[in-house]
Amino acid sequence: MRFHDATVKAGQWLACELGLGTMKHARKDIYIIILARYIRLFAYGAVALILALFFQEQGFSDEQIGLFMTLTLLGDVVISLLLTLIADTLGRRRILLLGAVSMAVSGAVFATTSNYVALLLAAIVGVISPSGNEIGPFRAVEESTLAHLVAEDKRSDVYTWYVVLAVLGTSTGLAVGGIAIDHLQAIEGWTNLDAYRTIFWIYTCVGCVKGVMTLFLSQACEHQDWNVDDGKKNLVSAETEPLLHSNGGHTQDQPTSAQEETAPAQPPPKKKFWHSISKISKPSRITLIKLCSLFFLDSFGSGMVPFSLINYYLERKFELPKGKLGGIMSATWFVSTLGNIFASSLAKRLGLIQAMVFTHLPSSLFLALLPLPSSLALTICFLVGRSVLNSMDQAPRSAFLSIVVLPEERTAVMGVVNILKTLSQSCGPSVTGVLAGHGRFWVAFVVAGCLKAGYDGALLAFFGRRVEGGAREVGQDREDGE
Template sequence: MIQVQSIQPTTWLFTARSLRDFGDGFMAILLPVYLLALGFSPLQVGIIATASLLGSALLTIVIGFLGAHHDLRRLLLAAAGLMVATGAAMPIISDYALLLAVAFVGTINPSAGSVSIFVPLEHAVLAREVANVERTRMFARYSLVGALASAGGALAAALPDFMTRLGLAQLTAIKLMFVLYAVVGILGSLVYARIPPRPASHETDKPGTLGPSRAIVLKLAALFSLDAFAGGFVVQSLLALWLFERFNLSLSEAGVFFFWTGMLSAFSFPVAARLSRHVGLVNTMVFTHIPSSVALMLAAFAPTLPLALALLLVRAALSQMDVPTRSSYVMAVVTEAERAAAASFTSVPRSLAAAVSPAIAGALFAASYRAWPLLICGALKITYDLLLLLQFRHLKPPEEG
C-alpha cells in the first residue's frame, strides 16, 4: 500500500491543478450559453467576464501579500472553498446584478486558463519544490496536466446536450454542471490538504515585498499586462460566443472543438520546455507566439467554419507555449524570497488588464463587429512579443548563463 507521505508535493499540486482546470474547462464554454439562456445580451456576457477577471485580479493582490506571511496550503484551501461557494451560488441566481456580484467575488474563469487566485500560490509552491535545472520542465508538466484536464472539461461541456435528450431542460442541465463545478472544488480541497504545510520564509524583514528584482518584475508586469489585455478580447467564453454567433456552432460541436484545442495546447508545453533548452526561454516565448497571433487574425476573415476551426487549431498548437516558459522565467530572474510576491505582481496586472477587454469585445459583438476582437487581440499580442524580445533577450536565467 502506498503511504500518503511518500507522494511528492508536486504530485498533489498537479492533481489539484487538473481538477480545477477540468471545472474551468466546461464552465468557460457553458457560461455564455447559460447567460444567453437567461435572456442576457452579448454585451452583458462580456461584462460578466470582465467582472470575473477583475475580481480575480483584486483577490490575487491580496494573495500576493498573504502568500509571503502565511502557509501556502492554507491559502489554497481557502481558494478551493471559494470555488465550492461559486458553484453552489451560480445555479440558484437569475438576477443579473447578483450574477455580476458572484462573478466578481467567485472563481468562475471565462478564460479557462491560468488567470485565477490559485496561480501565484501554486507557482510559489512548485518553485520551492524543484531545483533550478528542473524548473522549466516541471512548469511544463504543470501546464500540461492542467491543459489536458481543461480539454476534458471542454468535452464535458457537451453533457447538457445529452441531458436534454433524456428529457431535461437545457437550463436545468447547465445548472447541474455548476453543481459539478462545486463538487470539483470539494475534491480539489481534499487534494490541497495533502500538500505538506510549510511556514512562510522569514529570510527577509519584509518578505511580502519585492527587493532587488523590483525593476525586472515591474517591467515584466507591464509587458504581461499588454499581452493579457490582448488575450481578454478572445477569452474562451467569448471565442465560444463568436463561434456560436458567426457559424451557429452547437454546444456539442463546441465541446469537441475546445477539447482538441486543449489537447494541442497541452502537448505544446513539453515541446516548449525542450525548445527552450536550445533557443532560450525568451526566444521560445516570442517565436511561437507571433505565428499563433497571425493565425488568429486570419481566422477572423475565414469564410467557412472548417477554415476558421483549422486556423484556430493552429493557434492553439502555438499560443500557449509561452505559458510554462513565462512562469519559469519569472521564477528564475528573482530571488527565492521574492517568488510569491513576484508571481502576484506579474499575475495581478495581467488579470486587471484582461478584465477590461471582454466588456469591449462584448460591445463589439453586440454592434455586429464580430471580427474586430480577434484582429485587435492578434495585433496587440504581436506588439507585446516584439517588446519582450527587445527588453529581455539579454537577461538570461541561471541555467542559460
Template sequence: MSLPAPTSPDPADMRRILWARGMRAFGDGFAAILLPLHLSSLGFAPIAVGAISTAALLGSSLLALGLGAVGHRVRRRPALLAASILMVGSGFGFAVIDDFWPLLLIAFVGTLSPTGGDVGVFLPLEHTVLTQSVPAEQRTAAFARYSFVGSVIGAVGALAAGAVDWLAPVATPRMVTDTLFLLYGALGVASFMLYRGLSARAEAPGHALPAPLGPSRRRVYGLAALFALDSFGGGFVVNSLLALWLSERFGLDIATVGTIFFATSLCSAVSYFAAVPLAARFGLVNTMVFTHLPSSVFLILVAFAPDATFAFGLLVLRALLSQMDVPTRSSYVMAVVEPRERPAAASVTAVPRGLAAAVSPLISGWLMGLSPFGWPLILAGGLKITYDLLLLRAFSAVRPPEEAAVPAPKGGLRNTGSR
C-alpha cells in the same frame, strides 16, 4: 547574485498540485458554459448575466492582487485551504440561491470563472508551491505538465456541460445545472483535502514567511506591463469572438466551429511539452519570443484566408506555437525573483493580464460590427509581435540561475539574478 535552488524539494507536493489543478480545471470547464445558461433559466436579463460575469472576473483579479499585496503575511498552505473553502461556497451558493444580489456577491468573492480559465488566488499560490517542489532544472517541465493538465481536463469539463442535453429525457436543465454546481463545490472539498497534505517544504525556504516585492520589484512590474500588453492583444481574439468571426466570414455552423476549437486546443496542449527541450536548449526568453512571433504572424494571415480550410490550417499552425510561452513564462517569473517574493510576483504578473484582456473584446466587437474583415486579428497579431520584441529587448539578458553559465548576449540588461 544567483538564487539558491530550493532545498529538499518534495515531488509529492507537485503531484498534489497537479491533481488539484486538474479537478479545478474540470469544474471551471463546465461552470463557464453553464453559468449564463443557469442565470438565464432563473429569469435574469442579459445585462444581469453580464454583471455577474464581470463581478466574477473583477473579484478574482482583485483577490489575486490582494494576495500580492499582503501575501507575505500568510503561509501558502493555509491560503490554499482558504481558497478551497471559497470554491466550495461558490458551487453550493450557485446551486441553492436564486436571487440576483446574493449571487452577485458570491460571484465577486468566489472562484467561478466565466472564461473557463484559471484566474484568481489559486494560480499564484500553486505556481509558488510547484516551483519549490522540483529542482531548478525541472521547473519548466513541471509548468508544462501543469498547463497540460489544465488545458486537457478543462476541455473535458467543457464537454461535461453537455449533460444538460444528454440527461434531458430524465431531468430538467435546472436539476442538471444545480447538480453540476454542487459537483463544483465538491471538487473544492477534494482540493481542500489535497492541500492539507502539502509538506512544510511548500512554504518559503528557511521557515520564513513570504515577502512583498522587494529587490525584484522593478523587474516584476516590467514583466507585468509586457504581459498585460500581450493579453490586451489576445482579448481581441477570445474564443467567443473568434467563433463569431469564423461563422460570419465563412458561414460555418456551430458544430464545425466547435471542432476547430477542439483541434486547436489539443495542438496547444501538446505544444506545452515541446517548450521544455527548446527552453533547455535556447533559454526561457528566447523560447517565449521565437515561438510566439511566428504564431502572431499566422494569426494575422488568418484575416486574409480565402476559405475556411485555409483559415483552419493557419489556426492549427498558430496553436502549435502560441502556447509554448505559457509554461516558460510561468517558469521564468518564478526563477528571476527571490523565493520569498514568488507569491507576490505571480500575483502582480497575473492580475494585469486579466484586467487588460477584459477591455479589448469591446473594441473587437465594435470593429466586427463595422466590417467583416478580420481587423481584430490584425490588431491582436500586431500587439503580440510588439510584446515579443519588447520582451526580447528588455529581458534577453536577465536569465534564471540555471542559464547563468551560458554567455550573455551583448546589450540589454545584465543577468544579476534576484538580489
C-alpha cells in the same frame, strides 16, 4: 545488443528531454499540486464552454455579458491581491484550501440563482474563469511552491508538466461538458438553462474534491520549514537559505548557553500586510516594471477574446450543437498539449525568452486571422494552429520569473504579475461586448492578435539579447545591480 543499447539511450534521451526523469523522482506535494490544477482547469473548461451561453439563455445582452466578465476580472484582481500578499504569512495550504471552498460556493450560487448581482459576487469570490485559463491567486501560490520544492535546473521540467496537465484538464472539461449538455438537453422536460446549471453543480463538486486534496499537502510547501537536527529545533527558511550562503556564508547565531540550546524555537513574527511588496528589491522592481508593461499588451489582447467569447462567436457564426462545439474546442486544447510537452526541450536549446517569442508570435497571427475564413474547417485549422503554439510560452515564462528574482520574492512577484495581467484583461470583454452588440465581433480578434504580436516583438527586443541569453542574463544584471 547494439540495438538494445541504442533503444535504452534513446529512451533516456527522450525521458530527459520531456522531463520524465525529474517527474519520476518528484515528491508527493508536486504531484498533488499538479493534479489539483488539472481538476481545477477541468472545471474551468466545462464552465467556459457555456458561460456566455448561460447568460444569453437568461436574456442578458452582449454588452451585459461583456460587462459581467470585465467586472469579474476586476473583482478577482482585488481578491487576488489580498490573498497573494498574505499567502506566505497565512500559509500557502490555507490559501489553496480557501480557494477550493470558494469554488464550491460560487458553483452552488450559479446553479441556483439568476440574479445578475448575486452571480457577479459569486464569480468574483469563487474565481469563475471566463477564458478557461487560470485567474486568481492560486497559480501564483502554486508556482512559488513548486519553485520552493524543486531545484533551479529542474524547474522548467516541472513547470512544463504543470502546464501540460492544466491544458489536458481544460480539454477534458470542454469535451465532458459538451457531451453532458447534449445528453441533459435530450432529457424530457429539461431546458437549456437546466443543463447549464448542472455544469455548475459539477463545478461545486470539483471544488470539494480539490479542498480534500489540499489537506494532503505537507508542511514543506510553506515558506518556513521547521527542521529537527540532533534534538534541536531551528527555524530555517528553505527559500532564503541560498541567499544566506551567498552573503558571505553567514548563518544564524549559535546558542550561547544550555538554556538557549534547550529552549523551543520561537515562530517568526507576523508580517505586515504590505511586507510582501516592500521586500522586493530595487533591481527586481525594475525588471518587474518592464515585464508588467509588456504583459499588459498580451493580457489586454487575451481579455478581448476569452475562451467563453470564442465559443460564443463560433456558436453564433456556425450555429453548432453544444456537443460538437465542445468536441472542437476540446480537440484544439488537446493538441496544444503536444506543444507544451516539448516547451522545456525548446527552452533549453533556444533560451527562455526566445522559446516564448518564437512560439507565441505565430499563435498571435493565427488569432488575428481567425474571423477570416467562411468555412468551419479552415476556422478549425486556425484554432488548432493557435492552440498548439499559444501556451508553449507558459513554462519558460514561469521558469524565467523564478530566476530573475530572489527566492523570498517569488510569491509576491508572481502574484503581482498575475494580478496585473488579470487587471489588464478585465477591460477586454467590455470592449468586445460593445463590438459584438454593434455587429463587429470580428474586429476584436484582429485587434487582440495585433496587440499580442506587439508584445512578442517588444519582449524579444528588451530581453532577448542573444539566443542563449534568456533569464540568466537578466538574473546576472540583477546581481550586478545589487
